[in-house]
Amino acid sequence: MAAESSFDVIVLGAGIMGSCAAHAAASRGATVLLLERFDLLHHLGSSNGLSRTIRDAYPKARYPPMVRLARRLWSGAEADAGYRVLTPSPHLSIGPLSDASLLAAVRNGGGAEVDVGERWPGVFRVPDGGWVTAVSELGGGVLNATKAVAMFQALAVSKGAVVRDNTEVVGIVKNHTTGGGNGGVRVVTRKDEEFHGAKCIVTVGAWTSKLVKSVAGLDLPIQPLHMLSLYWKIKPGHEHELTAEARFPTFSSHGDPHVYSTPSLELPGLIKINYDSGPPCDPDRRDWTSGVDDAAARVARWIEEFMPGHVETAGGPVVRQSCMYSMTPDKDFVIDFLGGEFGQDVVLGAGFSGHGFKMGPAVGTILAEMAIDGEARTAAEAGVELQHFRISRFEGNPTGNKNNAH
Numbered sequence: 001m002a003a004e005s006s007f008d009v010i011v012l013g014a015g016i017m018g019s020c021a022a023h024a025a026a027s028r029g030a031t032v033l034l035l036e037r038f039d040l041l042h043h044l045g046s047s048n049g050l051s052r053t054i055r056d057a058y059p060k061a062r063y064p065p066m067v068r069l070a071r072r073l074w075s076g077a078e079a080d081a082g083y084r085v086l087t088p089s090p091h092l093s094i095g096p097l098s099d100a101s102l103l104a105a106v107r108n109g110g111g112a113e114v115d116v117g118e119r120w121p122g123v124f125r126v127p128d129g130g131w132v133t134a135v136s137e138l139g140g141g142v143l144n145a146t147k148a149v150a151m152f153q154a155l156a157v158s159k160g161a162v163v164r165d166n167t168e169v170v171g172i173v174k175n176h177t178t179g180g181g182n183g184g185v186r187v188v189t190r191k192d193e194e195f196h197g198a199k200c201i202v203t204v205g206a207w208t209s210k211l212v213k214s215v216a217g218l219d220l221p222i223q224p225l226h227m228l229s230l231y232w233k234i235k236p237g238h239e240h241e242l243t244a245e246a247r248f249p250t251f252s253s254h255g256d257p258h259v260y261s262t263p264s265l266e267l268p269g270l271i272k273i274n275y276d277s278g279p280p281c282d283p284d285r286r287d288w289t290s291g292v293d294d295a296a297a298r299v300a301r302w303i304e305e306f307m308p309g310h311v312e313t314a315g316g317p318v319v320r321q322s323c324m325y326s327m328t329p330d331k332d333f334v335i336d337f338l339g340g341e342f343g344q345d346v347v348l349g350a351g352f353s354g355h356g357f358k359m360g361p362a363v364g365t366i367l368a369e370m371a372i373d374g375e376a377r378t379a380a381e382a383g384v385e386l387q388h389f390r391i392s393r394f395e396g397n398p399t400g401n402k403n404n405a406h
Contacts, residue, residue, distance in 0.1 A: 005033070005195050005196070006031075006195070006196040006197070007030075007031045007032060007033040007162075007195065007196070007197050007198070008025070008030035008031045008032065008197070008198050008199065008372070009022075009025040009030050009031070009032050009033075009197060009198070009199050009200070009201060009368070009371050009372065010032075010033045010035065010185075010187050010195055010197035010199070010200045010201070011025070011032065011033070011034045011035065011200075011201045011203065012035050012169050012172075012187070012200065012201065012202050012203065012204055012211075013035075013036065013037070013202065013203040013204040013205060013207075014034050014035070014036035014040060014149070014153065014163065014165065015045050015046060015047035015149065015203065015205055016047040016145070016148065016149050016152070016356075016357050016360035016364075017047075017203040017205075017349050017352070017356070017360055017363050017364060017367070018034060018036075018201070018203035018204075018349075018364075019034065019149050019152035019153045019156060019360075019364070020073075020152050020360045020361045020363065020364025020365070021201050021203060021349070021363075021364040021365075021367040021368050021371075022034040022152075022153070022156040022161045022163070022364075023077075023152045023153075023155045023156040023159065023161070023364065024361075024364045024365040024367070024368035024369070025161075025201075025368040025371065025372060026156050026159035026160050026161040027159050028368065028372055030368075030372060031160065032156065032159075032160070032161040032162065033161070033162045033164065033195055033197070034153070034156060034161055034162070034163045034164070035164050035167045035169055035187070035189075035195075036163070036164065036165040036166070036167065037166070037167065037168040037169070037204070037207070038165065038166065039165050039166060040150075040153065040163070040165045041146055041149060041150060043321075043322070044283075045205045045206060045283075045323075045324060046205045046206065046323060046324050046325065046326060046352070046357075047145060047146075047149050047205075047357065048145065048146055048321075048323065049145045049146060049229055049321055049323060050144060050145060050146065050266035050267070051142050051143065051144065051145060051229075051262045051265065051266055051272060052142070052143045052145045052148075052357040052358060053091070053140070053141070053142060053143070053250045053260065053262055053358065054067065054070070054071065054074075054086065054139070054140060054141050054142075054143055054358040055067070055091040055109060055136065055139065055140045055250060055252075055358070056068070056091075056108065056109040056110060056136055056139045056140070057091055057093050057105040057106060057108065057109030057111060057136050057140075057252065058104075058105055058108050058109065059100075059101035059102075059104040059105045059108070060104075060108075060332075061104075061108050062332075062384075062385055062388050063108075063355075063359075064108050064109065065382055065383040065384045065385075066359045066362045066363075066379075066382070066384045067139070067358060067359060067362075068139070068382070069359075069361075069362040069365075069378070069379070069382040069384060070358060070359045070360065070361045070362035070363075071139060073361030073362060073365060074086055074143075074361055077151060077152065077155060077361060078151075080155055081151045081154065081155060083151075085143055085144045085147050085148040085151055086141050086142070086143050086144075087141055087142045087144075087244050087265060088140065088141040089140050089141050089142060089244050089247065089248070089249055089250055089262075089263055090135050090136065090137050090140055090247060090249040090250075091109065091111075091135065091136045091139075091140035091249055091250050091251065091252075092114075092116070092133065092134070092135050092249040092250070092251035092252075093105055093106050093109070093111055093132065093133075093134045093135075093136070093251070093252055093254070094116075094124070094126065094131070094132065094133055094251060094252070094253045094254065094306075095131065095132055095252075095253060095254030095255050096130060096131055096132070096254070096255055097130050097131060097132055098130070099132075099254045099255060101254065102132055102254040103132065105252070105254075106132060106134040106136075109136040109139075110136055110138070111134035111135055111136045112134060112135060112136075112137075113132070113133065113134050114133055114134065114135045115133070116133045119135070120241070120248065120249075122309055122310070123238075123241065123242070123248075123307060123309075123310050124306055124307060125305070125306055125307070125308060125309075126306065135249065140249070140250055141250070142244060142250060142262045142263065142265055143357065143358065144266070145357060148360070152360075152361075152364070167189050167191070167193070168189060168190040168191075169187055169188065169189055169190075169204075169211070170188055170189065170190050170214070171186075171187070171188035171214070171215060172185050172186070172187055172188070172200060172202075172211075172215040172342070172346060173185060173186040173187075173188065173215075174341050174342055174345065175196070184196060184197055184198040184199065184200075184345055185197055185199075185200050185342065185345050185346060187200060198345075199344075199345055199346070199347065199371035199372065200345065200346045200347070200371075201346075201347045201348075201349065201367050201368070201371050202338070202346060202347070202348050202349070202350070203349045203350070203367070204350075205283075205324070205326050205350070205352075206224035206281075206283040206324045206326045207283055207284075208220060208222050208326060208334075208348070208350040208351070209221075209222045209223075210283075210284075212338070212348070212350075216338055216340055216341075216342065218338075218340070218391075220334065220350070220351070220391070220394070221328060221329050221394055221398055221400075222326050222327065222328055222334070222350055222351045223280055223326075223327045224280065224281050224282070224283050224324050224325065224326055224327070225277070225278040225279065225280060225281060225324060225325040225326075225327055225354075226278045226279055226280075226281040226286055226288075226290050226291055226322065226324060227274075227277075227278040227322070227323045227324060227325050227354070228274065228275075228278065228291070228292060228295050228296075228320050228321065228322060228323070229272055229274055229319075229320070229321040229322075229323060230272065230273060230274055230275075230295065230296060230299055230317035230319070230320055231267055231270040231271065231272050231317055231318050231319035231320075231321075232270060232271055232272075232273055232299075232303065232311050232312065232313065232317050232318065233269065233270060233311070233312040233318050234264060234269055234270065234271055234310060234311060234312070235309065235310055235311065235312050238309075238310045239264065239268070239269050241310070242263055242264045242271050242310060242311075243263055243264045243265065244263040244264070244265045246263075248263040248264070249263065250262050250263065253302065253306065257275050257276075257277075257298040257299070257301075257302060258275070258276040258277070259273060259274065259275060259276065259298075259299060259302045260273075260274055260276055261273040261274070267319065270318055270319065271311060273299050273302070273303060273307075273311070274295075274299065275295040275298045275299050276354065277295075278290075278291045278295065278325065279291040281324065283324060286322075288322060292320065296316050296317055296320075299317070300313040300316065325352075325353060325354035326350060326351055326352060326353065327351070327353050327354070328351035328353055328400060329394075329398060329399045329400050329402055330393075330399060330400040330401040330402040330404075331353040331354075331355070332351070332353070332388055332389060332393075332400060332401050333349070333350070333351055333352055333353070333356060333363070333389045334348055334349070334350045334351040334389055334390075334391060335348070335349055335363065335366060335367065335370075335386055335389040335390075336348055336386075336389060336390045336391045336392075337370065338391075339391070344370075344374055347367050347370045347371045348391070349363055349366075349367045362378075362379075362382075362384070365378050365379075366378065366379045366384070366386070388401060
C-alpha cells in the first residue's frame with residue numbers, strides 16, 4: 001500500500017463538475033482530495049475544448065433556475081481568479097413554429113421574435129412563414145471550456161484542496177466501524193493506494209456506469225456517445241460579421257438535424273457549427289472515427305440551406321475535435337446519493353447529456369452541499385428542483401422522465 005491519507009471529501013473525476021465540486025467543498029473549509037484518472041485537462045472526456053454555450057433557452061423549465069444560479073457562480077469565480085472565461089453573446093433560437101420544444105425554450109429563456117434579416121443582414125436564409133426566430137438578449141454566451149476547468153482547479157487548490165492526476169480509482173469501499181458509527185469510505189486506486197474520505201463525490205463522466213456497477217452493483221442507464229466539434233471556414237469578407245465581438249449569437253436550430261453553434265471566437269476565421277448527436281461508444285475502446293462523416297454531412301446540408309452565403313462547406317469542416325456525451329434516456333442529469341450500503345456517504349453527479357457544462361458551478365455547489373450537509377440549500381434557495389435528477393426515476397421505468405417534458 002503506497003499511501004494512506006484522510007480527507008473530509010474525496011472527489012473522483014476532475015472535469016468541470018468534479019473541479020467545481022472540489023472548489024465548492026474546499027470553500028466550505030473541508031479538506032478535499034480531487035483525483036483524476038488521466039492528465040489534468042486531458043482531451044479524453046467531456047470537459048475539453050475551447051467553447052461551450054450558456055443559455056436560458058431550455059424546453060424544460062427545471063433548467064433555467066440552475067443556469068441562473070450557475071451564472072452567478074461563474075461571475076464570482078471569475079472575480080476570484082482575476083480573469084474571464086465567459087464571453088457574453090445573445091442566443092438565437094430557430095425552428096418551425098410547430099416545434100413545441102422550441103416554443104417552450106423561447107418562453108423559458110425570455111426570447112423575443114426578431115427579424116434575422118434586419119439583425120444579421122444576409123447571414124441566415126430562413127423560410128418565409130411558419131418559422132420562429134427568437135433572441136434571448138441576456139444571459140447567453142460562450143465559455144472557454146478548458147480554461148474554465150483550469151480556473152476551478154486553481155481556485156480549489158488556493159482553498160487548500162489537493163489535486164492528483166494519473167490516479168485511476170478502481171474501488172470505493174464502505175468503512176464499517178464498531179458500534180455502528182459512520183466510518184465513511186475508502187477509495188482504492190489501481191496503484192494500490194488507499195484514501196479515506198468521510199464523503200465521496202463521483203463525477204467520472206462517461207465512465208460512470210462502469211464504476212458504479214463495479215462498486216455498487218447498480219446498473220445506471222448512462223450511455224456515452226462519441227461526439228464531434230466541427231469548425232467551418234467563414235467565406236472571405238464575412239469573418240467579422242460572425243464574431244462574438246460583432247454580437248453574433250450562439251444559436252440552436254431545432255428540427256432535423258438539431259444543430260447548434262457558437263460565434264467565431266477561439267479560431268479566427270472559423271465558426272463552430274455542430275450536429276447535436278453521435279454514435280454510442282465505449283469510453284475505453286473508442287475508434288475515433290465513428291459518426292465522423294455522418295455528422296459533417298448533416299451539418300453541411302444545414303449550412304447550405306440556412307447560411308450558404310457566409311460559411312463554406314466545400315471540403316468539409318476545417319477542424320474536427322472529439323468529445324463525449326454521457327446520455328441518460330430522458331437527457332436529465334443524475335444528481336443523487338448513491339444509496340444502498342453507502343447511504344449518503346457517496347454522492348453521484350452524472351449523465352449530463354451534452355448540456356451540463358454551463359451549469360458546472362451550480363452542480364458542483366449542489367454536490368458539495370449534499371456531501372457535507374446531506375442537503376443542497378443553495379439549490380432550494382435558487383428554485384432548483386432536484387427531484388427530477390434522482391436515481392429512483394429509473395426503477396421500473398428505464399426511460400425515466402422521458403414522457404414528462406416539464
